[in-house]
Amino acid sequence: MSTTAARGAETLTSVASAARILREFGKGNAQLGVSQLARRIGLSKSTAHRVVWTLVAEGLLEKVPETGLFRLTTTMSSLGASAETAHRLHESATIPLDQLRAVTDGTLHVAILDGVDVLYIERREGPGAISVFRAVGSRNLAHVTSTGKVLLAALPPEQQRRTVEHMRLTPKTPRSITSRSAFLAELATVRRQGYGENRGESEPGMASIAAPIRDPLGRVVAAVSVAARVPDVTVGLRHLARPVVETALRISAGLGGQR
CATH class of the missing domain: 1.10.10.10 (Winged helix-like DNA-binding domain superfamily/Winged helix DNA-binding domain)
Known part of the structure; x- marks a missing residue:
């Protein structure tokens, strides 16, 4: 040799x-x-x-x-936890996502929070799917996405404040939120209403709406969203709030959580 x-x-x-x-x-x-x-x-x-x-x-x-x-190390433990979470979510989300796809032409995602990004771990394309939307395994800035807003809104107040303080609120469109105080106010709204919206903040002319997925202890571990082109980004996809929230509840039930 x-x-x-x-x-x-x-x-x-x-x-x-x-x-x-x-x-x-x-x-x-x-x-x-x-x-x-x-x-x-x-x-x-x-x-x-x-x-x-x-x-x-x-x-x-x-x-x-x-x-x-x-x-x-914490890094390795987190990777293991993320892999296990992704596997459990895949099993629990399959049927609810197929049911949601029946009522919208948009692109469906399940995402988890990874630092100040969202990581997409599930995706379903409808007839109106747009290639710019993120593939499984890709990331996006949390502050310009509906899933990111939902996941950040669920953090404990002090952790949320520290996270937002260290975020670069880089604008992706003129509608992106770049003020920390405005973003914290947006997160408070998301937490109060139970769903988050992206109204032209990530891509021009596109919107998304997301709801939280919870584990058996009630902790938010992921978010499910619908994204699509819309005629009016100020209205966005609010008409899909109820089916998206219902889908999140069904996935949570699959994880062992209560509806």
């Missing part, structure tokens, strides 16, 4: 070892030591030590000072 091929094989082996170590933390083990990991996945202690500290350097694992053991 050539030197290059040998190095490539060694690199692939290291990647596989790192993946196996990370998987051990996904089996309900909050904290693990190097010796435990070495035994569980059949590595020498020196190899396990090297891989673990590489994962620490990359921000995927961290050492717990009190125990001397290792655990997933």
Whole structure:
């Protein structure tokens, strides 16, 4: 075997070892030591030590000072939680989204909050679907979307204030909200009325309306929306408020929440 091929094989082996170590933390083990990991996945202690500290350097694992053991960082835990949430939402949203598609030509989305962005995890296209609307896995600025407004409106007041303070309210159209005080007032309205609207704030001539999806504890974990071109962005898609809210309630019920 050539030197290059040998190095490539060694690199692939290291990647596989790192993946196996990370998987051990996904089996309900909050904290693990190097010796435990070495035994569980059949590595020498020196190899396990090297891989673990590489994962620490990359921000995927961290050492717990009190125990001397290792655990997933907040970033990795959040990724796992997001993946699990997306899977559960997919199962719960399929039928309600198909039912909502029967009453609108717009594009349907389910989105979750990721920092100050919304991440789209479900999409349904109707006959009037527009290619500019976001595909599954894409992101958009939360402050110019109906789903983003719903998700931000559900944050605890202090967390919401801190989040908005650190947001760049970059305008995407002349109708985008760029004042923090105006945006906080908009979030208060969304929370009060139970749905959020984007009236030409993300794309000219387009509107969307969204409602919150809740888990069994009543926490807002996602939002469902309809987006479409409209003749009057000041009116938007308010006529779809009721079916969108009903769809959100059905999805929430699928997650184990109460209607």
